[in-house]
Amino acid sequence: MRGTAAEVVLELQGIVKDFPGVRALDGVDLEVRAGEVHCLLGQNGAGKSTLIKVLSGAHRPDAGRIMWLGEEVSFARPQAAMRAGIATIYQELDLVEGLSVADNVFLGREPAGLGFVHRGRMREAARGVLTRLGHGEIPVDREVAKLPSAAKQIVSMARALSMDARLLIMDEPSAVLAHDEVANLFRVIRELTAQGIAVIYISHRLEEIRDIGDRVTVLKDGRTSAANLDAKGTPTRELVSKMTGRTIEYVFPPRPDHSPGAELLAVEGLSLAGEFHDVSLKVHAGEIVGIAGLVGSGRSELLETIYGARRAGAGTVRVAGQELRPGDVRAAVRQGLGMAPEERKSQALVLDDPVYRNITLATFGRFASAGFTSHGRERTAAVRIADELQVRPPGVERPVRTLSGGNQQKVVVGRWLLGGTRLLLLDEPTRGVDVGARAELYEVIRRLVADGVGILLVSSEVPEVLGLADRVLVMREGRLIHEAEASTLDEHTVLDMVMAGSLLETENAV
């Protein structure tokens, strides 16, 4: 659609947004045309989410103009933006866990007469949208709390889609989606753009942007550092330098050719009813073992069970020969295990506590003497990690709630990099983390491994698994179906293994 200059639907000029102690947006310009997929790129904390929240009426800008369909507007409340035809999928799932899928899809816009909800109609409509998204199998009466994270993401998409808007904003929709899901998402996006609907798409995965994007606008430190680049043509090096102000040559640091040390973790015949069956695996000191698989294949449960957060139905977990008591996290931690869980907000962060307290949440005991904590030592240790992972904005005193999604993720992972752990369980460690910070994170992980730490890595990004892991396990429907040296595998073989079975469903789902 390049060249054929379609009508400009949205134009932002000099948008400024201040938060206590932080200027999130410092004069952002953006231009979106009908029927295009306009990608927003930027480091964690660059201001992407804030920008779209300004757009959707969730935040009021402190300065700047919003031109929508040719006339200047200011959205006092989210409702206003929706009415104007702007629908948004927020980065943090914006669903009400206690309500059903259908209720969530139409929350605030329920089809109703005299205040009475037309439940039949609502269910039908919801089912319709979900099917359109290729997920007719999600039961519209199911309580959202009972859905997998991936399914939740689909529901918020259905929400946005059901508004049949002129502009659809998606803030890192692919973060919780596995490869096949993303493909499906893109299918839907193409349908929309074909109807002339504009899409603003935010992601940290460049390959996605190349695939789906038409034009790219890059944010840096709350400013537009480059506008309307060609999504397909612009070289990666340029995009990255526009984002970070520097160039990153190798995302994955070279794999040192050391031979793994003594056996650290030995899992035998581990099973958890309804989640996974008879899983056996080993991790050695100084080794990274990656697990590839679809969302819902049970990887998170596996990690949680090894860690003792869930009680295994059968099987044993040994750390350095020591058998762990099932369902006992503290025992695991005492043995030097650490886990960065999948869902940062619900499982990992104390949102109102300052960054440094979140980083030391699992380790403050170590900085204490005779039960008395030492804020000084804690803070310095935390600052070290925060700097290493480029947590922005600097200053470990601010509540973690006020950090951007990616920066929160860094805090979650950083917690276990403080040292003192022998075996790290990482579940989607780079979810929502930008390219630059990823490189740093990989560096740190490598360094730990060099010091003899063992790592079990779960990631839905196959390249990450292949790039980082020494050995790769492939998991499907709760079973380990393949194990091999990372060097002997490539992305496609892995994807085939991962998706065999579910591919069929794709065909009859679409």
Next chain:
Amino acid sequence: MTVLEKATPIPAGRREWSEPVKRNLGLVGVLIAILAVGAITRPDLFLDLDWLWRNELLILTQASAIGVITVGMTFVMIGGGIDLSVGALVALTSVWCTTVATQQFGSLGMIFTAVVVGVIAGSLNGVLIAYGRLVPFIATLAMLVAARGLAQMISGKLTQRVDVANQFINQLSFNKILGIPALVLIMLAVGVLGWILLNRTTFGRRTFAIGGNPEAARLAGINIRRHLVLLYALSGLCCGIAAIIVVSLSSAGAADHGDLYELDAIAAAIIGGTALSGGRGTIVGSLLGVVIFKGITNLFIVNNLEQEYQLIVKGAIIVAAVLIQQFRVSSLRRRTSG
């Protein structure tokens, strides 16, 4: 492809039981247990079906006032709030609607007054919370204190009898329709209306949303402040209705009516599965909670238990009740999952 590989499969046809339904079954279990204890301790009475029927109606009658209040409280709590002022509002409205001045307007005038005063006071709670940004606990605590004072001021701390002219109010606690006491029917009516409002209207859906995830509610374009005011007004309305019930039961309005009702209502709602943190709760559960508490009291008095033992045993029963119920839920959960 699917994101629900592990999602608990739903047997075709039959819908799975929702958590709340399971909970409420647990509560029914508790009620049966209470009856059983009764049958064991006073077989002479509890096995006499005629007596049993009358006694259960009595329990329901005694439960009616708190029951109505608890319906309002359930809304407030699902919406993420709490209303400590309900007891005091019952006192205030009961006094206001039994002043000589009011009573001249007859029973209807009294009912009207009670309802209006209740709604106004409730809305005031709502305004303080929604616009004054006070914590519900504090705002309604202030209302509790002030309303009691006002009630004492109006009544001069004297019991205000309903005068004989106001037949309707006087008779309300005597009347039966198809053998069911009018007061019980009032509670049931409020319960049914509450259920519909909560489960079948946008108001209800939004109440859940506001309590469950205020940010999401805001982003969905729900007017949270206005909704909060409505929630507390609703609670006030229920207090007004409850006041009428109390007045007709005791044939008088008094500043000491509704003493500690707030505790009973909140406890009943929580026993019934409503979350103090908001976002979860059912009308049926709350009403069952109320009946359980009144059933326990009745059980004691029927057994002429000395007060101190009443209290000790009551504490034990509350714990037992919750445990029974949890057992019920978790066992069912185990069965449905995995």
Next chain:
Amino acid sequence: MTVLEKATPIPAGRREWSEPVKRNLGLVGVLIAILAVGAITRPDLFLDLDWLWRNELLILTQASAIGVITVGMTFVMIGGGIDLSVGALVALTSVWCTTVATQQFGSLGMIFTAVVVGVIAGSLNGVLIAYGRLVPFIATLAMLVAARGLAQMISGKLTQRVDVANQFINQLSFNKILGIPALVLIMLAVGVLGWILLNRTTFGRRTFAIGGNPEAARLAGINIRRHLVLLYALSGLCCGIAAIIVVSLSSAGAADHGDLYELDAIAAAIIGGTALSGGRGTIVGSLLGVVIFKGITNLFIVNNLEQEYQLIVKGAIIVAAVLIQQFRVSSLRRRTSG
């Protein structure tokens, strides 16, 4: 994004005030306001510094029991719970430590008994909540009811005088050290210890973590259950200490001591900035909250306001207090934000 040196001129070196500190300043503002009202309504007294000093000491003395309880309550609430049983536990421990049997062991014996009984009852709360998985509200409500019953049973519903032999307890409420009443010093001591425990120890850190996000705390390897038991035991301990204070103030133990203290303590903690939802709160704030409430009561008694007006005005003052305080916070927030 840029850190706003320009928008927020934070003088180098000096850190900006944390939210809690601002809140507490707000509370101090409220206290001053109360004094001002006193000075306006009773200049004859409030402007007489000698009287003023004695009166403020009196207020603090009156606040000491609730103050101690509120320290424990603050811990429980920061940990995400609530303890409705505190008032009843004060009654139970006060009765237990004033039985003829106990009194034979002298003042120390009485203190020991009070503390032990308090801790045991508190731990029971904790066990019900941590291992019985009861909602704190219900578990401690059950304890409230049962403890009152037990207290009535033990005391036979009679007031139990402290006998003259037990000098120490009897004198406690009369003694002063450096002109400060002993009871006040007890409250301050408990406050200081509480502050240290909350802000300087791993115990305090765990408390915040558990209240802030239990799941995260669990996954971080914190033993939530054991910690919960300790929290409620701590609250029980405070009740035991408070019981001693009440006993020496009233020179007797009685089953109706500590009536509705739970409400006062929770309200004070919330006014002081502790969140019902857990994860946030300060000892200083809670104690200021207690003093504010007692200050208000004192203001009324000094002005010998009729009870009904006391109540009405009190309600208004509570609202005003929070608003003043919020104003303070938000104004400060505005200043720090760009």
Next chain:
Amino acid sequence: TSNEKKGDSGSGSQTVNNSQGDNTAPGKAVKIGFSAPAADHGWIAAITANATAQAGKYSEVTFVPVAAGKDVTEQRPAVESLISQKPDVIVMLPHDGAQMTSTGRKAMDAGIPVVNLDREFSDPLAYRLLIKGDNYGMGVAAGHYIGQKLKGKTNPVIAEIPGIDELQLTQDRSKGFRDALALYGLKVGPRIAARFTVASGQEVTANLLSGNPHIDAVWNHDDDQGVGVLQAMQQAGRKEFFMVGGAGSLDAMQHIKAGDTPLEATVTYSPTMASSAINLARLIAQGRKMSELAELQVPKLIILQSETITKDNVDQYMPLGFRS
């Protein structure tokens, strides 16, 4: 009850018109301090109302009431502030006799005579005059009335509905009741406590009646809650028994007179004691004597007799009936 009263001009409180002697003649100006628990129900309200009204009758008396708050810990500082204002005499109805003793003692030591109203201090040195109702005697009176009517009947069911059970006075009343019934070889059957409030009276009674299909007699300690008790009896349509009330409220007396309810009698525990207390406090402060007594000083102890009001004598008590 308040509503009927609004019509007539009555003050709603009962005062003593002592025509006898010269005690009515104004004496030296005196300041009478007064402290009673915050009135939360009829009887206490009447106490305060009576005291105030009685004091109003004397030109030379300045009446200084202090709010006593909701419990001892609040009444103490109140009275102490009163002491510091140096009145000539203090009339005090304590929340709890035992717990306020030390305060009473303080006043006496400060040279201020204390008139201890109703709830007795545990130390005689803490008051100059104790004037109280007779809780035990009240129970006895009720017991005798019921005993008389039921003697000879084979194990009749006698129900008792006390007020707030944790109170010492409740315990005393119940003991008197038991002891008196024992004289007739009778026992108390079901005994369920209410809370002195109309609503609690109704709820407790409703359940009590349900649990006891046949009852012969009921003693209800308190006519305030009696309103609810009677209501519950009507709602249950039960009248096979008769009832004795307590305290002697106007409402109760009217029912006795009308005979339209099971309430046949009530045993007095009259708030008029407050009026008498003020009178005697005045005399004490002025150093006068009681005209009918030979002694030159007001005596130290006065215990009011608990009288039994029935249809026969109700008219003569009507004026003393307090409005609840």
